[in-house]
Amino acid sequence: MFTVEAKEQLDNIVKKYPTKRAALLPALWLAQEQYDGWLPPEALREVAGYLEMPPAEVEGVATFYTMYNKEKIGKFHIEVCHNIACMVRGADALIDQIGEKLGIGKGETTPDGKFTLSGAECLGACANAPCMMIGAKYFEDLTPEKVDAIVEEYKKK
Amino acid sequence: MAETITQAPETVNLTIDGKKVTVPKGTLLITAAFQAGADVPYFCHHPRLKPAGACRMCLVRIEKMAKLQTACTVPVSEGMVVDTLSPEVKQAQQGILEFLLINHPLDCPICDRGGECPLQNMTFQYGPGVTRFIDEKRHFPKPVPLNDYVSIDRERCIQCSRCTRFQAEIAGDGALAIESRGNSAVIAPFSLDGFQSHFSGNTVELCPVGALLSRPYRFQSRPWEFHSTDSVCSMCGVGCNIAVQTRTNQLMRVNSRLNEDVNEEWTCDTGKFEQYWVNSEERITTPMIRRASVLKPCSWDEALTAVAEAFSSAAKSSSNTVAGIGSTRTSNEEAYLFQRIFRTALGSNNIDHRMHDFPIRPMETSLAAIGEAKAIVAIGFDPKQYLPVVWLRIYKAISNGNATYAHVSSVDDPAVEAALAVGEGAILLTDDHIASADLDKLTKRAKSAGAKINVLLPDNNSWGAILMGVLPDRLPSLQPVGNGARPKFEALWGGPVPDKPGLATWDILKAGAAGDIRALYVLGSNPVASFPDRDLAASALEKIPFVVVQDLFLSESAQYANVFLPASSFIEKAGTFTNIEGRVQPFGAAIRPVGDSKPDWQILSELYARLGASAPFFGPADIAREIAHSADKNTFAGDRR
Numbered sequence: 124m125f126t127v128e129a130k131e132q133l134d135n136i137v138k139k140y141p142t143k144r145a146a147l148l149p150a151l152w153l154a155q156e157q158y159d160g161w162l163p164p165e166a167l168r169e170v171a172g173y174l175e176m177p178p179a180e181v182e183g184v185a186t187f188y189t190m191y192n193k194e195k196i197g198k199f200h201i202e203v204c205h206n207i208a209c210m211v212r213g214a215d216a217l218i219d220q221i222g223e224k225l226g227i228g229k230g231e232t233t234p235d236g237k238f239t240l241s242g243a244e245c246l247g248a249c250a251n252a253p254c255m256m257i258g259a260k261y262f263e264d265l266t267p268e269k270v271d272a273i274v275e276e277y278k279k280k
Numbered sequence: 281m282a283e284t285i286t287q288a289p290e291t292v293n294l295t296i297d298g299k300k301v302t303v304p305k306g307t308l309l310i311t312a313a314f315q316a317g318a319d320v321p322y323f324c325h326h327p328r329l330k331p332a333g334a335c336r337m338c339l340v341r342i343e344k345m346a347k348l349q350t351a352c353t354v355p356v357s358e359g360m361v362v363d364t365l366s367p368e369v370k371q372a373q374q375g376i377l378e379f380l381l382i383n384h385p386l387d388c389p390i391c392d393r394g395g396e397c398p399l400q401n402m403t404f405q406y407g408p409g410v411t412r413f414i415d416e417k418r419h420f421p422k423p424v425p426l427n428d429y430v431s432i433d434r435e436r437c438i439q440c441s442r443c444t445r446f447q448a449e450i451a452g453d454g455a456l457a458i459e460s461r462g463n464s465a466v467i468a469p470f471s472l473d474g475f476q477s478h479f480s481g482n483t484v485e486l487c488p489v490g491a492l493l494s495r496p497y498r499f500q501s502r503p504w505e506f507h508s509t510d511s512v513c514s515m516c517g518v519g520c521n522i523a524v525q526t527r528t529n530q531l532m533r534v535n536s537r538l539n540e541d542v543n544e545e546w547t548c549d550t551g552k553f554e555q556y557w558v559n560s561e562e563r564i565t566t567p568m569i570r571r572a573s574v575l576k577p578c579s580w581d582e583a584l585t586a587v588a589e590a591f592s593s594a595a596k597s598s599s600n601t602v603a604g605i606g607s608t609r610t611s612n613e614e615a616y617l618f619q620r621i622f623r624t625a626l627g628s629n630n631i632d633h634r635m636h637d638f639p640i641r642p643m644e645t646s647l648a649a650i651g652e653a654k655a656i657v658a659i660g661f662d663p664k665q666y667l668p669v670v671w672l673r674i675y676k677a678i679s680n681g682n683a684t685y686a687h688v689s690s691v692d693d694p695a696v697e698a699a700l701a702v703g704e705g706a707i708l709l710t711d712d713h714i715a716s717a718d719l720d721k722l723t724k725r726a727k728s729a730g731a732k733i734n735v736l737l738p739d740n741n742s743w744g745a746i747l748m749g750v751l752p753d754r755l756p757s758l759q760p761v762g763n764g765a766r767p768k769f770e771a772l773w774g775g776p777v778p779d780k781p782g783l784a785t786w787d788i789l790k791a792g793a794a795g796d797i798r799a800l801y802v803l804g805s806n807p808v809a810s811f812p813d814r815d816l817a818a819s820a821l822e823k824i825p826f827v828v829v830q831d832l833f834l835s836e837s838a839q840y841a842n843v844f845l846p847a848s849s850f851i852e853k854a855g856t857f858t859n860i861e862g863r864v865q866p867f868g869a870a871i872r873p874v875g876d877s878k879p880d881w882q883i884l885s886e887l888y889a890r891l892g893a894s895a896p897f898f899g900p901a902d903i904a905r906e907i908a909h910s911a912d913k914n915t916f917a918g919d920r921r
Contacts (some may be wrong), residue, residue, distance in 0.1 A: 164470070164471050164472045165472075167470070168470070168472065171470075176454070177447075177448070177453060177454025177455065177457070177470070178470035178472070178473065179454055179455055179456055179457040179468065179469050179470040179473075180448075180454050180457045181470075182457060182459060182468070182470055182471060183457030183458050183459050183468075186459045186460045186461075187459075187460065187461045
């Protein structure tokens with residue numbers, strides 16, 4: 124369920140657009156924040172009701188974009204870029220390293236629900252490759268040492 | 281007086297395959313091409329849906345444009361020169377089909393659509409004949425049921441989006457959408473709901489491949505094996521035109537049939553999927569007579585003789601002791617014959633079909649006019665549930681842009697006032713449960729506002745029963761039994777007709793329970809289940825010494841029958857139904873009567889002969905001729921309440 128504050132936020136988003144349905148993408152972002160980082164069908168229904176759209180259409184849009192999560196994800200979503208610039212700078216090895224450290228493979232979530240590890244398409248930080256994101260935070264110019272330290276830090280959170 | 285200047289519609293001249301055509305401005309190129317006689321193949325295009333350009337099959341060359349264009353998305357423009365036949369266009373058509381067939385399973389031999397499949401036909405006519413694709417095709421679980429009626433085979437889907445557009449633009453519920461993208465794109469309803477729509481069956485007919493499938497029809501028949509008969513839906517008062525498709529004397533499938541004035545080309549799911557009761561094993565197909573308190577099979581002669589004897593001996597003692605309760609299920613011809621038998625052979629006006637009293641008032645607009653309305657309010661009923669295809673007209677008015685729509689429970693709702701404020705172009709819809717006082721009040725307000733009221737009767741031949749005179753106080757064409765029209769019918773029917781109104785259904789049942797009715801004819805109705813006071817109906821039928829029930833199934837009322845006469849369904853006979861607008865529509869016989877059942881008109885005709893009719897009717901057309909002869913052509917013009 125959206126909090127009262129989130130509903131206010133949604134009202135303000137809708138105001139920026141000529142029609143309610145035009146606000147669908149930002150509304151889904153907000154919903155994803157409200158529902159612990161992913162979009163269960165209930166969230167889609169709530170957004171559909173708010174924007175007066177058929178829920179099937181909202182689900183169609185949510186499934187079109189890969190950055191809306193359709194399955195439950197961990198508290199911290201680690202997305203390591205594996206596009207060409209990061210790949211030649213050792214991204215695949217970093218993914219394996221993080222996976223080993225957390226005991227999960229790419230696309231999996233730790234049993235305690237804390238971490239989900241994904242490979243990501245270009246994150247737009249090629250100048251500082253290899254890079255990754257945890258949630259909305261960027262980490263750039265990664266080395267195996269840096270990655271170790273970051274994961275250790277997040278394990279404590 | 282100023283003259284009205286009618287402007288000629290703006291037109292556009294263009295050349296298609298060397299042929300000059302002139303079409304209205306705004307016409308899509310594909311439509312103009314058909315007008316020019318060009319044969320442009322397509323899948324996603326549909327004249328009632330907005331252009332999508334999804335399937336790419338209709339590519340044509342337009343002079344001065346850099347690339348081939350989809351004819352279904354390009355509006356014509358002046359001087360356009362179009363080519364649909366060149367080797368370049370042919371190559372494009374072959375290329376698109378080769379692409380569409382990459383993932384299509386080509387399981388035509390076991391596909392329900394095989395034989396009537398646009399993809400199959402287009403491949404035959406325009407396809408490359410070979411494929412270069414030798415890899416594994418895409419796989420999905422299949423078939424996946426989407427609701428009780430429709431399932432989907434996603435491997436066959438070509439993503440033309442006809443189904444999603446139908447649900448969004450025509451049905452107005454947007455119940456289907458394309459989920460995911462690219463190679464993984466699938467048609468899907470909302471995951472928590474399934475395919476919730478009253479109109480899902482239309483997508484099966486719209487699907488240009490075998491992706492959306494009718495569950496009841498799946499693997500039942502090949503389309504070239506069945507016979508298709510023009511018919512009219514029996515499930516509600518709209519009277520959608522349908523094609524009844526039958527094989528081995530059984531109903532295989534109901535498809536819609538085009539009628540721009542009634543259903544356009546749509547049906548609701550009830551009409552398409554809920555008429556398989558005609559095939560039911562539970563139908564009674566032999567006449568039965570009660571012996572030692574048990575209904576036992578007997579011959580038609582035995583049954584009809586028993587009915588004729590019971591009714592004529594009761595009528596001989598007093599014509600007030602016989603009564604008939606007809607129904608809205610029988611054809612016009614049958615309803616007419618039923619009341620004629622009661623009024624002439626038995627001398628009684630104790631005949632009715634209503635289960636409750638309601639205002640008898642013709643619609644003030646046509647069905648099609650609802651689609652053009654500016655404001656619509658449904659009062660006291662939900663058209664989507666009750667007369668689903670009326671909803672499609674309502675949604676048309678909404679989606680055309682301007683109409684407001686509300687569904688309210690009371691005539692005093694502010695939405696009614698708001699609609700009346702619109703004045704001309706406002707249409708109020710209500711049903712047969714509206715109180716007379718409310719309707720009177722509404723009528724006054726509507727009249728001064730210039731709005732129209734449509735009282736919609738529920739059943740497929742509600743108006744037929746009324747107009748054929750299955751009413752205690754009305755002869756055919758709503759002529760009161762006491763007035764000057766009676767002699768005309770007496771002359772036509774060759775005998776006196778009682779001039780006092782008879783008993784209405786509720787009075788028949790009261791008199792029955794009081795022991796004043798000796799013989800009751802229940803034709804197609806089921807008072808024990810559908811009369812509001814069921815106890816009264818049951819005690820009346822219990823008490824009446826002779827009850828004959830003429831029906832397809834052993835209904836609750838049939839439990840009290842002394843004689844049961846098995847009737848045929850509407851697909852086993854010809855006749856006409858009158859829809860909510862008063863439109864008389866013919867339907868044909870698709871199969872032979874099941875078992876020893878007989879069409880209602882035939883049973884009545886044979887009974888009439890036993891009651892002394894000089895010349896029996898040999899077919900519905902015989903009866904229709906007499907109805908046409910006696911009908912008052914003005915009956916449906918204006919308010920004749």
